[in-house]
Structure formats: C-alpha cells, structure tokens
Amino acid sequence: MTEIPNRTMKRIDRNKYLNELISLKNNGMIKVITGMRRCGKSFLLFDIFTSYLKENGVDSEHIITVNLEDYKSKALRNPDNLYSYVENKIVDEGLYYILLDEIQMLNEFEDVLNGFLKMKNVDIYVTGSNARFLSKDVITEFRGRGFEIKMYPLSFKEYFSVSSSSVSSALNEYMLYGGLPQVLTYEKEEQKIKYLKSLFEETYIKDIKERYKIKKDGDLEELINILASGIGALSNPNKLANTFKSEKKSNISYDTIKDYIEYLCDSFLIEKSTRYDIKGKKYINSPFKYYFMDLGLRNARLNFRQYEKSHLMENVIYNELRLRGFNVDVGVVPIVLKNENGGQQRTNLEVDFVCNLGNQRYYIQSAYRMETEEKIKQERASLLKVDDSFKKIIIIGEEIPIIRDENGIITMSIYNFLLNENFLNF
Secondary structure (H helix, E strand, O other): OOOOOOOOOOOOOOHHHHHHHHHHOOOOOEEEEEOOOOOOHHHHHHHHHHHHHHHOOOOHHHEEEEEOOOHHHHHHHOHHHHHHHHHHHOOOOOOEEEEEEOHHHOOOHHHHHHHHHOOOOEEEEEEEOOHHHHHHHHHHHOOOOEEEEEOOOOOHHHHHHOOOOOHHHHHHHHHHHOOOHHHHHOOOHHHHHHHHHHHHHHHHHHHHHHHOOOOOOHHHHHHHHHHHHOOOOEEOHHHHHHHHHHHOOOOOOHHHHHHHHHHHHHOOOEEEEEEEEOOOOEEEEEEEEEEEOOHHHHHHHOOOOOOOHHHHHHHHHHHHHHHOOOEEEEEEEEEEEEOOOOOEEEEEEEEEEEEEEOOEEEEEEEEOOOOOHHHHHHHHHHHHOOOOOOEEEEEEOOOOOOEEOOOOOEEEEHHHHHHOOOHHHO
C-alpha cells in the first residue's frame, strides 16, 4: 500500500458534479456515479454532497451511508444484510438519502436497488468503478429509473485552482502526473511517481485480472504498453493481433485483444473514439483512437519515459471535451488529388475531433506548435475541406490572442480553452 502523506490539500468542491446531483435530487431515479477508481467519487458523495444536504436542513439520521469497499462493511456486501441494514435505519415517514459507495461489490446489487426503489420515502445515490457492471445495468435493470453521472479526474481548471505554479508549469505537471486528486497531496516527484505506479499495478491491473480471471497476463500487459505508447494513433484489434504475431511472436487472437480492450474501457482506464466520415455523414467502424482518462496513470505505465507534449496535449483536449459532455469522434474528410501521372488519387484528411453536444458541433485540431507556414497549412487543410457552417478551431500549446482568419478558422491557446468552458463559443 502507498503511504498517504500528512499533508492537507485545498478543498476542490467539484461543483460540476455537485450541481448535477442537486438537479436530480428527489426525482425518483437511482443516481449512479461512475468513473475510474480514485477520481473522487467517494469524496463527492460522502463529503461534498452530504455537506450540502446537511447545510440545507437534512438531519444526519436521514442520510444512510455505506462504503462497500471498506472492510468494516464486508458483511453488508451480502444483499440480504444490506437491505435489512437500510430498512432498519428508516424509522419514520421523512425522506431518507441512501448513499452507497462502490456498489459493484454488492452481490445482486440490481435486485437490492430495485427493492429500494419500491420504498416511497428514499432517494438513492450509488457509485461504481466498472462500466460493464453498472452502465449497462442502469439501462436494462432499472427500466428507465436509473441516471448515470460520469465522473472524471480533476479538470485542468480544478487542478490549477489549487496549484502554486504558473499556468504553463501547472499544465506541464498536469500532463505528466494527471488529475487524480490524491496526486496533489504529494510534494515530491518521487512520491507522485510511486503512488501512480502502485495504483496502476495494485488496483487497476490487479482488479482486471481478478474480475475477468486472466491467468496468462503477459499479453494483457503488453497490450497496455502498446496503447499507452500510441495515444492518438489509429489502431484496431486486428492490427494489434498482427503486431503481436510479427513482433511479439504471440498468437493472441483478435477476439482476445477485443475483450482486453473492452476490459480496459470498462475499468475507465481508456476511452475509444470512432472515425466519422464528415462528408458522407457516416461512421467508419475501424480503425479507432484510444485515449487515457488519466495521463498520470498512462505515464506511470511507461515509467515516465515517453513525454511527447503534442500527443499528451491531444489527450488532454479529448478528456476536457468529454468532461464537458461532448461526444467526440475522429473526423475523416475524403478528398481527390491529382497524382504525378495526372490521374486521380483518393485520400483522407483527418480532423482530430468532431465534437457534438445537442445542436452544437465543433471541428477541432490539436497542434502543439505551428512555427512554420507549412505546419499552419497542414493543420488548416482538413478544416478548409469541411463545407458546413459549424465552428472550426485550432488549439495550440502556447499563450496567444484569439486569431480568426479569412476563412473563419479560429486559432486559440490551450490555456484559454482549458480555463474557460465558454471559450469555444467565442
């Protein structure tokens, strides 16, 4: 176990998630807070939200809390025991708030939660760290009476709010050590590194191996290394299987690799972004891009050896867009060029991110530096071929004023984008 230092951190209230919980309060649905381990779900539920309830007149006796990950609550992982425990706490007609942490550790949790739903005077909130056991069950088991709130590690804005570094130094730290709240309690680099490496091995990987009963784990470990090394690169299970066969001398199958990637996604370690044909208005099933939900864990996996700011910044932008609620695809713009023989040649230009939220859409390029005319032309090329009226934006990794060119393409700083949620609407 990693030792927790005796250092307090300035409170980060995670207002985005608190406000969402407040908006859903007493709506007759189960509020399911999902997200990777150690991203702050327990603190949100047991500290921030509980404090809000008490400050707004809820008696502490009407707030029933159970941390199912705690060894002291081991007996309550039995569904009958938990149901009886909660039932015995409800002694009057007043409204009771049931807060359950790491619900996937409860056997038959769907039946227990459905049983709570039949009680007239309860409002139910649960957290969980595995999408396969939670998100799908919200849809299938709770019959429209479950609502998922997906929680991410700290945004850069949240991280910077408690940092004593300059904005540029803080972003470099954020891209290196990520946004898991516990990281901010460590002062020394070696402590941050030790914590992240231990967390990856002793919590995430161990959990995946145990949950899915993986005995021969060498291929899983190697797959994680490949995905960590190739953030922002196009890939798919078939291509990865060929890589294992040719370079690793492994006969791991397409189906096994596909399963392993799903396990990593279900554990909220990575997310998959699908390619989208902008002109044809259709999805392309393969290949995909994979991004890490926390860069500190990604870097820890690679022993902090691969610190390429261009790729890390692309991952940061992807995570920020997802945190803001956007669906994020990889854009493809098919074009026809003349080849050296005068004939026609079909090719594709790529838009890093096609972002959709309701009726909003943005096309975004991530470019750490644009120091030459050739680089500027390269980054603008795909955006110029998108023939619709939605905003087209290039985000670069330095402090600059907003620039809008004659074609309406906006260039903005990564700092403005990350620190101002409304900056895309400039």
